[in-house]
Amino acid sequence: MGRKDLKSNILKTSAILALTAVASTAQAQKFNPYGTIKKNLMGDKLHHHNKEYLSAYESLMGQSKSPGAVQVCKQSENKIETLPYWNPSDQFPCMYSGTFQTSLTPEQDHNLFYWLIKNTKTTESPNLVIWLDGGPGSTSMEGLFIGNGPLRVKRTGAGLDDFIVGLNPEGSWADQADVLYLDQPVDAGFSYGNSIIDRMEDGAQEFIKFMQAFAAVYPEYNQANQGRKIYLSGWSYAGKYIPVYVHHLKQNNEREGQIKFEIGGVMIGDPLASPIIMRTQSYTVAQALNVIDESNFAQVESLRRKCEQMLTQDWAQASDTCDGTLNYITDVSGGLITFDARKFDYDWNPISDVVDDFFGKSIQKEAIYKAIHIDKSTRVPIYQHMSDKIYQAFKFEKMLDYSYWYNKLIENNIKTLIYAGEWDQRSGPVTVDSFLQGVPNLNKHDFWTQARKVYYVKKTDGTYVVGGYYREDKEQQFTFLTLPKAGHFAAGDQILVTNQFLTDYQVSDSLICHKDKQLDCQNEAMMCQHMNFCNNHGTCQSNGQCTCLQGFKSADCSEQAVQLVPSFHQKFETNGTQWIYFQFSQGLSYNHKYEFTLSSKQPIDLYISTGSDSDPNEFSHDLAFKGQNYMTIQSDHFPSLSTFVAAVKINGIDFYNNAFHLNNLIAKFDVKSL
Numbered sequence: 001m002g003r004k005d006l007k008s009n010i011l012k013t014s015a016i017l018a019l020t021a022v023a024s025t026a027q028a029q030k031f032n033p034y035g036t037i038k039k040n041l042m043g044d045k046l047h048h049h050n051k052e053y054l055s056a057y058e059s060l061m062g063q064s065k066s067p068g069a070v071q072v073c074k075q076s077e078n079k080i081e082t083l084p085y086w087n088p089s090d091q092f093p094c095m096y097s098g099t100f101q102t103s104l105t106p107e108q109d110h111n112l113f114y115w116l117i118k119n120t121k122t123t124e125s126p127n128l129v130i131w132l133d134g135g136p137g138s139t140s141m142e143g144l145f146i147g148n149g150p151l152r153v154k155r156t157g158a159g160l161d162d163f164i165v166g167l168n169p170e171g172s173w174a175d176q177a178d179v180l181y182l183d184q185p186v187d188a189g190f191s192y193g194n195s196i197i198d199r200m201e202d203g204a205q206e207f208i209k210f211m212q213a214f215a216a217v218y219p220e221y222n223q224a225n226q227g228r229k230i231y232l233s234g235w236s237y238a239g240k241y242i243p244v245y246v247h248h249l250k251q252n253n254e255r256e257g258q259i260k261f262e263i264g265g266v267m268i269g270d271p272l273a274s275p276i277i278m279r280t281q282s283y284t285v286a287q288a289l290n291v292i293d294e295s296n297f298a299q300v301e302s303l304r305r306k307c308e309q310m311l312t313q314d315w316a317q318a319s320d321t322c323d324g325t326l327n328y329i330t331d332v333s334g335g336l337i338t339f340d341a342r343k344f345d346y347d348w349n350p351i352s353d354v355v356d357d358f359f360g361k362s363i364q365k366e367a368i369y370k371a372i373h374i375d376k377s378t379r380v381p382i383y384q385h386m387s388d389k390i391y392q393a394f395k396f397e398k399m400l401d402y403s404y405w406y407n408k409l410i411e412n413n414i415k416t417l418i419y420a421g422e423w424d425q426r427s428g429p430v431t432v433d434s435f436l437q438g439v440p441n442l443n444k445h446d447f448w449t450q451a452r453k454v455y456y457v458k459k460t461d462g463t464y465v466v467g468g469y470y471r472e473d474k475e476q477q478f479t480f481l482t483l484p485k486a487g488h489f490a491a492g493d494q495i496l497v498t499n500q501f502l503t504d505y506q507v508s509d510s511l512i513c514h515k516d517k518q519l520d521c522q523n524e525a526m527m528c529q530h531m532n533f534c535n536n537h538g539t540c541q542s543n544g545q546c547t548c549l550q551g552f553k554s555a556d557c558s559e560q561a562v563q564l565v566p567s568f569h570q571k572f573e574t575n576g577t578q579w580i581y582f583q584f585s586q587g588l589s590y591n592h593k594y595e596f597t598l599s600s601k602q603p604i605d606l607y608i609s610t611g612s613d614s615d616p617n618e619f620s621h622d623l624a625f626k627g628q629n630y631m632t633i634q635s636d637h638f639p640s641l642s643t644f645v646a647a648v649k650i651n652g653i654d655f656y657n658n659a660f661h662l663n664n665l666i667a668k669f670d671v672k673s674l
């Protein structure tokens with residue numbers, strides 16, 4: 001088939017799938033403001049045929065009130081007027097910082113530090129993103145200076161006075177919104193106090209106290225004023241903070257006498273939300289990259305087993321034990337960092353160390369503290385990248401599974417975007433996918449059966465880049481996005497992409513297709529094409545998956561199953577590697593059993609799934625036996641297999657000698673009385 005024929009078939013399939021989708025979801029369709037957006041690269045105007053889109057976008061950009069109006073950088077005692085080592089070639093941003101009291105008891109003296117960046121470029125009333133770092137105990141200055149923030153610090157020499165601070169040349173989230181970087185819980189980063197907390201509930205209550213105090217000084221973020229939305233975002237252990245904190249923020253809005261906030265949604269990067277599931281699968285990226293191989297697998301399995309067993313032996317120690325696999329990978333690889341499998345410690349340390357040295361060791365650090373209004377801190381040292389006190393105190397919380405709280409996000413109608421960088425070994429897409437499958441509300445609709453969409457992002461030169469691959473439940477407002485070319489700190493690795501999805505959520509409450517043709521972002525037609533349109537033995541559905549006719553198996557419906565009946569006996573002659581499917585549909589009468597026997601000269605792999613409508617394969621099955629020459633399956637040994645489908649792979653190729661072996665597979669099936 002030529003390329004023109006292929007394209008023609010794909011277009012025809014696209015049209016069929018589109019009509020099917022329209023017929024089934026016409027009542028649920030909503031306006032997509034980015035549907036046919038066209039950008040005039042000669043200027044800064046966005047052209048769209050739909051006035052509703054223009055209204056939404058212009059409202060976000062502040063153009064609907066008065067053309068060119070932007071937020072004013074007001075004078076305040078909390079304003080950052082200057083910053084040591086600032087690059088005079090860069091425009092100094094509008095920034096504020098300081099601390100607010102968040103004590104929960106009279107005995108406490110807890111002070112949370114914040115650094116607020118105001119967007120003074122695009123709109124009069126920007127929304128607010130609150131950024132929380134992970135850890136637990138890590139500073140959010142990491143997000144500001146390494147992640148999605150507008151500031152970057154570099155060395156100009158080897159001395160402690162050789163720094164230069166300037167704007168991130170790639171842009172930042174502050175180009176789209178106001179961004180507040182919060183050091184929490186108390187003792188993280190610049191935050192300080194006379195005690196620490198060790199429970200998430202206390203952290204949530206202190207967060208609400210911070211928000212009340214913050215909104216009293218910055219009333220523009222109150223729900224009652226300019227209608228600005230609040231988005232909570234962060235990475236890593238913030239994947240635990242955010243679902244709990246936004247729940248408390250929602251409860252705060254329901255109480256009388258409290259300052260209320262318009263919750264826009266949450267955007268959580270590489271969340272460590274289900275540590276047991278995620279830590280026991282943390283070897284998968286290293287395995288795929290051949291960083292570890294068969295010589296390591298038994299040892300990796302031993303470390304995984306210790307993790308699982310330690311959970312019931314010593315809960316406090318389980319956190320460190322379950323990090324064992326990641327530590328093992330780092331050590332046997334010569335220092336490959338678990339946050340990003342593209343980098344070694346000698347690649348990463350210069351990036352993170354310069355920020356720590358700038359705040360903690362530079363000759364002008366006292367002037368820095370004064371400039372950001374933290375010079376009155378009672379803690380020594382004033383700054384710390386990571387609080388070991390918090391890390392140790394939260395060991396009880398760290399291993400708790402927070403899938404419940406992700407289910408709660410859906411129940412609370414919180415617009416949710418989960419994104420993860422594909423190179424993250426700790427909490428990247430593979431491990432996030434595993435824990436999300438345990439969230440009950442995500443199993444209600446087609447979240448796991450739909451074809452993922454490609455998230456294209458348009459560059460300023462008019463070309464497109466792939467920003468990721470995502471699935472979404474529109475009704476429940478939940479999206480999961482995999483980011484290519486990104487690790488654990490995806491918000492900083494992919495500024496162009498993360499900036500775009502921040503804009504998408506502010507304008508349309510979801511990711512949208514930025515191509516002129518919506519079908520360009522969808523994979524269903526291409527999937528049907530690759531499955532040869534189900535080989536005329538089934539129907540390719542609107543999700544790109546084949547529904548096979550009775551008796552046909554495999555994802556492309558190309559294999560007709562052999563029907564097993566009592567007294568069945570047959571020889572199958574094969575050459576090389578072949579697959580044969582067997583199906584038992586009749587079920588058993590009371591007090592009867594079946595016996596299914598396979599024998600083969602060449603080794604066979606057997607994959608079995610319960611139910612005559614099932615379709616087992618190497619990736620999905622209930623039972624598997626590999627490298628066998630003779631075996632018998634009896635129903636009294638496997639009572640769940642009252643009916644079943646068996647996929648048999650005959651391994652008949654000798655790759656070294658380029659030999660394809662002839663083989664006889666003998667299959668027997670019979671039903672007997674017990």
